[in-house]
Amino acid sequence: MSFTRTLRAVGGAVVAGALLFGTAPVASADQIRNEQWPLKKFDAESIWKVSTGKGITVAVIDDPVDGDHADLKGNVLPGKNFVTGGTADQSHGDNEHGTAMASLIAAHGHGAGGADGVKGLAPDAKILPIGVDLTSGAMAGSEAADYAAPLRYAVDHGARVVNMSFGVGNDTVTPEEQAAIDYARKHDVLLVAATGNSGGLASNPASVPGVLAVGAVDSQGHIWQKSNYGPNLKLTAPGVNIRSASPVEDIHGKYRLADGTSDSTAYVSAAAALLRAKFPDLTAGQIANRLIKTASLPADQQGTSLPDQHYGYGSINPLSALTKDVPAGSKDGPFPALGGGSSGPSSDPSSAAGDNNGNLTIQSHKGLSAPFIILxxxxxxxxxxxxxxxxxxxxxxxxxxxxxxxxxxxxxxxxGFMPYQQQAPYQQQPGPGAPGSYPQGPPTQPPGQ
The missing domain is CATH 1.10.287 (Helix Hairpins)
Known part of the structure; x- marks a missing residue:
């Protein structure tokens, strides 16, 4: 099976500013941090008083990561490049997707107190970069170019969470890929994958049972119009106008602004790292369960029967997931037991979702919601x-x-191994931001199909 797999989840691309005359000024580092609206939405300062992801390794199967970037230096392990056979902590050419995903997970910023540049949601986590070729899929020593070998490498090298912000051309999981997913689950590793950016059905690996599939929402919590959907969608997270790090210098410095389910997936992986650091005794399924039980829907979606094929169980609330009293539930959480079983949130026939402030409300799968009846x-x-x-x-x-x-x-x-951004050149073109989103101005990515 050739790895002519297009990255379906690549979260967007660099926003190029218009250069009519002369050279536009480089965006200041503090401006970059100010544009990270998800950190404000999540109340990251309060989150970091509870957990920073310290001691947790998150594998990023993607382009190699720029380990020398000022905002990532020291948080990127050597890893392995499955294309060259060397390490994956050095980025080459214009391949920026892996660096962007790593930065949303574990960047620490730079300057005094790390106050400048991009900061990840789990700034003390470590990134295990696993390099694959998102354009041609060529992998050193691998005739069957799929994600099975990279995934097994992640498990064998200490990853507790694996970020997979890509999709493959063949929507049917191969026996090797299924075996690798089962291998990861048996070793208690949480797999997080992007649904894609074509507005269609989610594909492999997000569509595979046992994988936490993620869609994208804007700053108001509404589903992004290009976010893929389907019955296996579990959660959503910020994926519109997302500022992240890049190995490529442009008018904004070594940063980019993008849209996509790739970025959403990175935020869910980071939230999982926070939880794995805070609750080391919980299984991967129980970590997913906490994220689901504390997820929220926008006000106009309250009462929606859950899981919804576009929203899943709602958008993540990491602070609530870290601090709310949520029963651990079964070891498999929302996933089917290995070898079969049903998929749904554990310990409750109804799913718990939160309101816009992260407060828990119970959303019944059928009929009227309890709050509506009481009202x-x-x-x-x-x-x-x-x-x-x-x-x-x-x-x-x-x-x-x-x-x-x-x-x-x-x-x-x-x-309602393409990066979950688009097809070649896997970068977004400049374009206006979605009305009402913050900040404004990122291009939308090409379809990840």
């Missing part, structure tokens, strides 16, 4: 009280004044 009961009681009060007042008045002419009321009576 209706309250409204009915209030209306009954009002009717009783009005009747009593009218009767008292009538006793004093007698009925008006004509009787009561007066006369007349009561009247």
């Amino acid at each position: 209706m009961l309250v409204v009915v009681v209030v209306l009954l009280v009002i009717v009783v009060v009005v009747v009593m007042v009218v009767r008292k008045k009538n006793r004093r004044n007698g009925p008006p002419p004509g009787g009561f009321g007066g006369p007349g009576g009561p009247g």
Whole structure:
């Protein structure tokens, strides 16, 4: 099977500013941090008081990662390049996708106190880079170019979480790939994969049972129009106007602005690293369960039957996942047991989702939601009280004044190994940002199909 697999999940591409005359100024480092809206949305400062992902290794199967980037230096392990056979901690050419994903997970920024540049959601986690060729898929010493060997390498070299922001051309999982997924699960490794950016059905590996499939939402929590969907979609995370690190220098410095489910997947992998550091005794399935039980939907989607094929169980709330009292549940969590079984959140026939503030509410799979029923009961009681009060007042008045002419009321009576970014050149072209999103201006990526 040739690895002419297009990366379906590559999260977007570098935003090129218009250069009409002269040279545009380089974006300041503090501006770069200010543009990381997901960190504000997540309340990252509060998160880092609870967990920073210290002691957890996250494998990134992707382009090689620029381990010398100022915002990543010291957090990138050597790893392995399956194309050259060497290490994967040095980026070559214009391949920036792996560096971008690594930075969203474990960048630490730079400058005084690490206040400048990009910061990842799990800044003390380590990145295990596993280099594959996202364009041709050629892998050194591998005639069958699939993700099976890279995934087994990740498991054998200490990864607790594996980020897979790509999709393969053949949507049917091969026996080798399925065996590698089962191998990872048996070794308690959480697999996180992007659904893709074509607006169609999610594909391999996101579509494979046992893999945590992730879609993209904007700053308001609404699903990104190009985010792929399907019955195996479990979670969503920020994937629109995402600022990340790049090995390539442009008018913004070594940074890029992008859209895509790749970026969303990196944020979920980072959240999983935070949880694995905080709760070392929980299984991979139980970690996924905490993310699901504390996920939220936008206000206009409250009451949606879950899991929804576009939203899954909702968008991640890492702080709630770290601090809420969530029962551990079964060891497999939302995944089918190895060898068969059903997929769904553990320990409860209904899925718990949060409101926009991350507060837990129960969303039933069928019928009306509990909050809606309670609200209706309250409204009915209030209306009954009002009717009783009005009747009593009218009767008292009538006793004093007698009925008006004509009787009561007066006369007349009561009247939804391509990087999850796009196909070649796997970079987004400049374009306007989605209305209402923050910050504005990233290009959308080409379809990841």
